[in-house]
Amino acid sequence: MPILVIAEHDHASVKPATLNTVTAALAIGGDVHVLVAGANAAEAGAAAAQIAGVAKVIVADGASLTEGLAENVAAQVLAIASNYSHILFPSTAAGKNVAPRVAAKLDVAQISDITKVDSPDTFERPIYAGNAIATVQSSDAIKVITVRTTGFDAAASSGGSATIENADAVADSGKSSFVGREVTKSDRPELTAAKIIVSGGRALGSAEKFTEVMTPLADKLNAGLGASRAAVDAGYAPNDWQVGQTGKIVAPQLYIAAGISGAIQHLAGMKDSKVIVAINKDEEAPIFSVADYGLVADLFVAVPELVEKL
Amino acid sequence: MKVLVPVKRVVDYNVKVRVKSDGSGVDVANVKHSMNPFDEIAVEEAVRLKEKGVVTEIIAISCGETKCQETLRTALAIGADRAILVETSEELQPLAVAKLLKALIDKEQPQLVILGKQAIDDDANQTGQMLAALADLPQGTFASKVEVSGDKVNVTREVDGGLETVSLTLPAIVTTDLRLNEPRYVTLPNIMKAKKKTLDVVKPEDLGVDVKPRLKTLKVAEPPKRGAGVKVADVAALVDKLKNEAKVI
Numbered sequence: 001m002p003i004l005v006i007a008e009h010d011h012a013s014v015k016p017a018t019l020n021t022v023t024a025a026l027a028i029g030g031d032v033h034v035l036v037a038g039a040n041a042a043e044a045g046a047a048a049a050q051i052a053g054v055a056k057v058i059v060a061d062g063a064s065l066t067e068g069l070a071e072n073v074a075a076q077v078l079a080i081a082s083n084y085s086h087i088l089f090p091s092t093a094a095g096k097n098v099a100p101r102v103a104a105k106l107d108v109a110q111i112s113d114i115t116k117v118d119s120p121d122t123f124e125r126p127i128y129a130g131n132a133i134a135t136v137q138s139s140d141a142i143k144v145i146t147v148r149t150t151g152f153d154a155a156a157s158s159g160g161s162a163t164i165e166n167a168d169a170v171a172d173s174g175k176s177s178f179v180g181r182e183v184t185k186s187d188r189p190e191l192t193a194a195k196i197i198v199s200g201g202r203a204l205g206s207a208e209k210f211t212e213v214m215t216p217l218a219d220k221l222n223a224g225l226g227a228s229r230a231a232v233d234a235g236y237a238p239n240d241w242q243v244g245q246t247g248k249i250v251a252p253q254l255y256i257a258a259g260i261s262g263a264i265q266h267l268a269g270m271k272d273s274k275v276i277v278a279i280n281k282d283e284e285a286p287i288f289s290v291a292d293y294g295l296v297a298d299l300f301v302a303v304p305e306l307v308e309k310l
Numbered sequence: 311m312k313v314l315v316p317v318k319r320v321v322d323y324n325v326k327v328r329v330k331s332d333g334s335g336v337d338v339a340n341v342k343h344s345m346n347p348f349d350e351i352a353v354e355e356a357v358r359l360k361e362k363g364v365v366t367e368i369i370a371i372s373c374g375e376t377k378c379q380e381t382l383r384t385a386l387a388i389g390a391d392r393a394i395l396v397e398t399s400e401e402l403q404p405l406a407v408a409k410l411l412k413a414l415i416d417k418e419q420p421q422l423v424i425l426g427k428q429a430i431d432d433d434a435n436q437t438g439q440m441l442a443a444l445a446d447l448p449q450g451t452f453a454s455k456v457e458v459s460g461d462k463v464n465v466t467r468e469v470d471g472g473l474e475t476v477s478l479t480l481p482a483i484v485t486t487d488l489r490l491n492e493p494r495y496v497t498l499p500n501i502m503k504a505k506k507k508t509l510d511v512v513k514p515e516d517l518g519v520d521v522k523p524r525l526k527t528l529k530v531a532e533p534p535k536r537g538a539g540v541k542v543a544d545v546a547a548l549v550d551k552l553k554n555e556a557k558v559i
Binding site: 067069070071074092093094096097098099100101102103104105107108109110111112113122126127128129130131132133134135136137138139140173174175176177178179180181182183184190192196221229232233238239240242245246248253254264265271274275276277283288289290291292293294295296297302305306309310 | 321323326327329336348403404405408427428430431432433434435436437438439440441442443444447448449450451452454464467468469470471472473474475476477478479482487488489523524525526527528529530531532533536538539540541542544545546548549551552556558559
């Protein structure tokens with residue numbers, strides 16, 4: 001039976017997390033189909049059809065799917081779920097919101113946040129903030145899975161030529177409605193897709209200092225901006241910048257941590273980065289145990305100097 | 311209105327767990343356990359709703375071994391009115407917990423269930439959504455703000471790239487994110503009072519729920535270790551390493 005990937009999209013284009021999820025589906029083996037559940041989403045459907053390795057794209061298009069409400073998207077997935085052996089969601093806020101609803105309705109366990117496919121029924125996933133890796137086997141008929149995007153390379157976004165099929169959108173559940181959205185406006189790369197991330201911690205001391213010190217470095221490197229939980233809790237950085245066990249899981253080519261001590265919950269979110277740089281005054285800080293390059297220095301001196309010398 | 315608050319007993323936030331040498335799991339014997347931090351936020355939110363006069367009764371629920379009674383006593387000390395332990399020594403996975411909670415929804419008929427978005431042990435992030443699906447209720451996950459008005463609850467959710475607000479018709483399920491509130495410290499008088507509150511114990515069989523695990527854990531291993539890095543002397547040396555050794559800029 002084929003494998004279904006639920007696309008992460010904004011109706012006009014497909015988000016990068018979809019590409020990593022397709023790679024996980026291809027690793028399981030079998031035909032890969034992609035569901036684009038949206039409104040006026042033909043463009044996103046066409047983009048999904050270009051993804052290398054995808055055989056078929058199903059575009060479910062209708063008003064009930066405009067805002068990605070979990071109740072409606074889950075119903076849309078359930079309408080076709082029985083055709084598939086595996087249903088994969090990217091482990092994004094949207095994927096995590098919907099996947100368990102689908103699993104529960106199918107009366108199957110969900111395998112969350114897989115980082116490796118061992119076989120079509122056996123997967124690896126981190127537990128305890130990544131301090132242990134569990135290998136789990138599912139005997140359920142349909143495997144509902146969320147895919148940790150940093151665990152899989154992105155499939156090529158072009159070169160594919162999937163067929164496109166249209167499906168009717170489900171009726172609105174009538175139990176939930178969309179009120180509004182406050183999107184953090186930013187010209188920077190999204191954290192989960194950024195090649196370079198610069199991240200600041202509590203040592204920055206204030207929101208003003210955070211901006212004053214970290215922004216020039218991010219600008220210079222065209223990097224995404226991240227933060228430790230301590231910095232977010234203190235109000236120095238917005239919530240969705242938080243990198244860690246319960247925030248964003250990232251794995252950029254370069255991660256620069258300034259003034260971050262390195263609690264295990266933070267390390268859980270960034271330790272798969274290719275190269276890690278830590279700048280911290282305290283040479284005993286745990287962040288140095290995962291850093292490829294450690295600089296024991298006052299970040300207020302070192303970061304501006306770094307901007308100048310890069 | 312009545313609120314259910316499910317709470318989980320987990321290895322404490324500050325404990326760095328060790329993988330057992332035989333690969334069968336992590337060593338949780340003799341380490342400190344606490345209430346899952348997200349569930350503590352859930353209890354706090356329920357208590358604040360009660361203090362605002364929106365909620366009349368808070369029922370804390372935990373599923374698991376006898377020791378979960380300690381976690382329930384903590385919930386009672388924060389301000390829950392009574393507690394139910396669904397007692398079993400079976401390993402409980404999210405689907406089983408969701409089924410147990412669904413059975414308790416049927417029995418207690420709450421207007422709201424508030425629970426943590428994920429437990430910090432299995433990091434599954436499933437139970438709330440599964441419960442919503444089984445009970446056919448709307449869900450507001452990863453909440454940073456909860457406002458009840460009339461027969462609706464508005465939930466502001468932390469999503470990728472910002473915040474989103476949904477309006478749910480009650481009864482509804484809400485899962486908490488970190489910034490919803492800061493749980494209060496439990497005071498000694500409240501701990502004493504909590505000891506006198508009702509704590510009922512039921513078994514999964516009493517609720518007609520099969521809790522057998524669906525996923526089999528074949529092994530648990532240490533994550534791959536990162537090789538030890540180097541300390542660089544100054545910013546110039548760092549720039550040189552990044553450019554010429556790591557070649558990432």
